[in-house]
Amino acid sequence: MASLAVTVTTFNISRxxxxxxxxxxxxxxxxxxxxxxxxxxxxxxxxTIGQYLGSGVIDMWRISPIFQD
Structure with missing residues (x-):
């Protein structure tokens, strides 16, 4: 995932x-x-939503209806 993130970011900067x-x-x-x-x-x-809920980056996925089971 880290390699993918670096590749995509580098591509976007050069683009x-x-x-x-x-x-x-x-x-x-x-x-x-x-x-x-x-x-x-x-x-x-x-x-602000993350601060209000006291959640981190990974925990923020829980509030999205798309990622609910």
Whole structure:
């Protein structure tokens, strides 16, 4: 799992550089706006839910209806 995570992360970082070079500053601006509008609230939501429940990263899977038996 760790190797997969490193591979995917490295791919995404290099892909961002390629797309940024190909499409220029409009791509970077769109990426920043989407990150601020969607990424930051979702990260804050996950952190606050985890803090409220007193759960770690693995325990957070239990609250998702998709992963219920």
């Amino acid at each position: 961002f550089a390629v797309l940024g070079a190909k499409f220029g500053w409009p791509f970077v601006v769109q990426w920043l706006i989407i990150s601020l509008v969607l990424g930051l609230p979702l990260m804050t939501f996950h952190v």
